[in-house]
Amino acid sequence: xxxxxxxxxxxxxxxxxxxxxxxxxxxxxxxxxxxxxxxxxxxxxxxxxxxxxxxxxxxxxxxxxxxxxxxxxxxxxxxxxxxxxxxxxxxxxxxxxxxxxxxxxxxxxxxxxxxxxxxxxxxxxxxxxxxxxxxxxxxxxxxxxxxxxxxxxxxxxxxxxxxxxxxxxxxxxxxxxx
Amino acid sequence: xxxxxxxxxxxxxxxxxxxxxxxxxxxxxxxxxxxxxxxxxxxxxxxxxxxxxxxxxxxxxxxxxxxxxxxxxxxxxxxxxxxxxxxxxxxxxxxxxxxxxxxxxxxxxxxxxxxxxxxxxxxxxxxxxxxxxxxxxxxxxxxxxxxxxxxxxxxxxxxxxxxxxxxxxxxxxxxxxxxxxxxxxxxxxxxxxxxxxxxxxxxxxxxxxxxxxxxxxxxxxxxxxxxxxxxxxxxxxxxxxxxxxxxxxxxxxxxxxxxxxxx
Amino acid sequence: xxxxxxxxxxxxxxxxxxxxxxxxxxxxxxxxxxxxxxxxxxxxxxxxxxxxxxxxxxxxxxxxxxxxxxxxxxxxxxxxxxxxxxxxxxxxxxxxxxxxxxxxxxxxxxxxxxxxxxxxxxxxxxxxxxxxxxxxxxxxxxxxxxxxxxxxxxxxxxxxxxxxxxxxxxxxxxxxxxxxxxxxxxxxxxxxxxxxxxxxxxxxxxxxxxxxxxxxxxxxxxxxxxxxxxxxxxxxxxxxxxxxxxxxxxxxxxxxxxxxxxxxxxxxxxxxxxxxxxxxxxxxxxxxxxxxxxxxxxxxxxxxxxxxxxxxxxxxxxxxxxxxxxxxxxxxxxxxxxxxxxxxxxxxxxxxx
Numbered sequence: 001x002x003x004x005x006x007x008x009x010x011x012x013x014x015x016x017x018x019x020x021x022x023x024x025x026x027x028x029x030x031x032x033x034x035x036x037x038x039x040x041x042x043x044x045x046x047x048x049x050x051x052x053x054x055x056x057x058x059x060x061x062x063x064x065x066x067x068x069x070x071x072x073x074x075x076x077x078x079x080x081x082x083x084x085x086x087x088x089x090x091x092x093x094x095x096x097x098x099x100x101x102x103x104x105x106x107x108x109x110x111x112x113x114x115x116x117x118x119x120x121x122x123x124x125x126x127x128x129x130x131x132x133x134x135x136x137x138x139x140x141x142x143x144x145x146x147x148x149x150x151x152x153x154x155x156x157x158x159x160x161x162x163x164x165x166x167x168x169x170x171x172x173x174x175x176x177x178x
Numbered sequence: 179x180x181x182x183x184x185x186x187x188x189x190x191x192x193x194x195x196x197x198x199x200x201x202x203x204x205x206x207x208x209x210x211x212x213x214x215x216x217x218x219x220x221x222x223x224x225x226x227x228x229x230x231x232x233x234x235x236x237x238x239x240x241x242x243x244x245x246x247x248x249x250x251x252x253x254x255x256x257x258x259x260x261x262x263x264x265x266x267x268x269x270x271x272x273x274x275x276x277x278x279x280x281x282x283x284x285x286x287x288x289x290x291x292x293x294x295x296x297x298x299x300x301x302x303x304x305x306x307x308x309x310x311x312x313x314x315x316x317x318x319x320x321x322x323x324x325x326x327x328x329x330x331x332x333x334x335x336x337x338x339x340x341x342x343x344x345x346x347x348x349x350x351x352x353x354x355x356x357x358x359x360x361x362x363x364x365x366x367x368x369x370x371x372x373x374x375x376x377x378x379x380x381x382x383x384x385x386x387x388x389x390x391x392x393x394x395x396x397x398x399x400x401x402x403x404x405x406x407x408x409x410x411x412x413x414x415x416x417x418x419x420x421x422x423x424x425x426x427x428x429x430x431x432x433x434x435x436x437x438x439x440x441x
Numbered sequence: 442x443x444x445x446x447x448x449x450x451x452x453x454x455x456x457x458x459x460x461x462x463x464x465x466x467x468x469x470x471x472x473x474x475x476x477x478x479x480x481x482x483x484x485x486x487x488x489x490x491x492x493x494x495x496x497x498x499x500x501x502x503x504x505x506x507x508x509x510x511x512x513x514x515x516x517x518x519x520x521x522x523x524x525x526x527x528x529x530x531x532x533x534x535x536x537x538x539x540x541x542x543x544x545x546x547x548x549x550x551x552x553x554x555x556x557x558x559x560x561x562x563x564x565x566x567x568x569x570x571x572x573x574x575x576x577x578x579x580x581x582x583x584x585x586x587x588x589x590x591x592x593x594x595x596x597x598x599x600x601x602x603x604x605x606x607x608x609x610x611x612x613x614x615x616x617x618x619x620x621x622x623x624x625x626x627x628x629x630x631x632x633x634x635x636x637x638x639x640x641x642x643x644x645x646x647x648x649x650x651x652x653x654x655x656x657x658x659x660x661x662x663x664x665x666x667x668x669x670x671x672x673x674x675x676x677x678x679x680x681x682x683x684x685x686x687x688x689x690x691x692x693x694x695x696x697x698x699x700x701x702x703x704x705x706x707x708x709x710x711x712x713x714x715x716x717x718x719x720x721x722x723x724x725x726x727x728x729x730x731x732x733x734x735x736x737x738x739x740x741x742x743x744x745x746x747x748x749x750x751x752x753x754x755x756x757x758x759x760x761x762x763x764x765x766x767x768x769x770x771x772x773x774x775x776x777x778x779x780x781x782x783x784x785x786x787x788x789x790x791x792x793x794x
Binding site: 232233234235236237239246247249253254255256257258259260263266267268269270271273274275278279295296299303 | 464465467491493495496497499500501503504505506507508509510511513515529530533537640641642643644645646649650651652653654655
Binding site for chain 3: 020023024027032033034035036037059060061062063064065153
């Protein structure tokens, strides 16, 4: 198994933390992992993306130009990364933030209304966990338990009271596809 | 001075010693020009180190300038620093060896021109060190160019028509600037152009070192108005008179900041 | 087995430095190395060292100078523009033979450039960087694990040879997270006794120690230079480090260091899938440079491709190393761009016949 994935969206959407949670979960399961952020001078509102690699073997290059999976949370990210999904790969997008949906037919495309679903859960900020849950239902790279262990590392301790609602969001997301 | 008749080398050992050169100065003549104040200040600092019995704890920093070879004269552990960076170097030493006594010995070009940022920020952090600032109004080592402290009208090799404040700016009152920093603990301006000022200067230096020794908060800073007979193209006597007649009007002696009174 | 942690390269390096017994860290914020400074600010004082945020990189390197002069383990870190500002101080340290660890998390230049990763400071790193004839030992990690490992090694080498050791990383290595395990390391077993030269005060009236880089007599200054050059020769003999992968049967060689060696390794794997016999030489020390092994392996190669994130800097050292007719090609990206494995494969195809 060697999964090369990109998560992209606006700063503040939980892009980097979603990728980091997945990387942690991979490490918990003794896989080789890498997490590479794009970083810019803007702290908030700018575009943000991160590459995550989860592999059973050594990660030779953390720098990659095409992806097994792209998770995109806004229109500019969709335009940038839709062409970079490998044929047969997966593209998951947050439907509320996308006006012009993807057009490729040689990849699996999933539209997830994660913002709306997060509202239903009762915490808008769990949107990234809903998307991550949806992705994991298609590609169970790591277990839900490992994700929660990873999230407990990513979330600062003062926010650990939010772990249960994030777990709820993760499960909710897993049930959205199929 | 009267001639000491009847004293020969044979009976020297019978004489009472009333003054002795401190042994913390290297047993060598300094390389400073005749009449230069550096030699006097070197002696005062080493006397203070001796009197406070801190030889085993003292580390000096001398950056670029006439005193770059200070370690050849002051027989304490020393570091030679890059031009302007003495207080940064001293910060590094004091932070990793907080119980040691650290001093810098800097000229006006070093402290008040190229090293202004380091000077201000070191004192603003209140580094518990002693900064000794020799203000002789000229770049002596490089051959007599204008210093930030050169007085208006003074001729130097880079102000051949005299310092013009509209072209070369004003003589900087760096010590007054420093005195307003909260990190400064003791700021004083002294001179070494007469026996009286030398005695007062030593007292101030001793106070500065004592403050550091006591571990009191903040930086101790002693400006010493000094001369540069060669750079000023004057005899030593005339240069010391210039200090009295011109320089101290612009740079008056005295304490600019005293430690807060203890309750 | 040590515990695995997921850390950014900058953080892993900082943690390793604390474990290596660093007693003083002096730095100034600059992207993309600020996490290192922040990690030190948060952790170092509680673990036996001091942290100072300096007013500039100029002040920071001079604080390192002063603190190193007391014989303590000390360091600074910065990124390209800040590293340029430090050059004067580094030159002084090289001459005064003061040990320390330097970290340059390189970003794209020239000028203010970009905050994205680059290897554009290679020349500055390996040729000295400041004024005068001097060298640093320059370690080029290519993973978060090596960011940590080379920190321990760097301190040890700095102490052993009394010179600044530079870790030449880049923005991506600083920012990316990988799993890292910290080796067992007891600083007490590694520290070198510097009391013969360190300025600590004349304890018990011992003779004066002083630190200087000023020797006005030409005869003396030449003597110092000869001593330094002999030291660098000794370092070349003892400390050259290099990784070779699949070079036994290779008729095409990639030479690449740091992050671009990761892309190159992937390119090697991809081209081997296509039947090309590609091997990788990765200099780990870029000074001292592994010239001998590059020359040796190039003898049986049809071509050598040097891959860098700059306009072609290490390629000059590769060309100086190879004393035969094997052609040397170059592929580089600049300004924060990273060579992609596919593009490297295409470059290999160009030179394979």
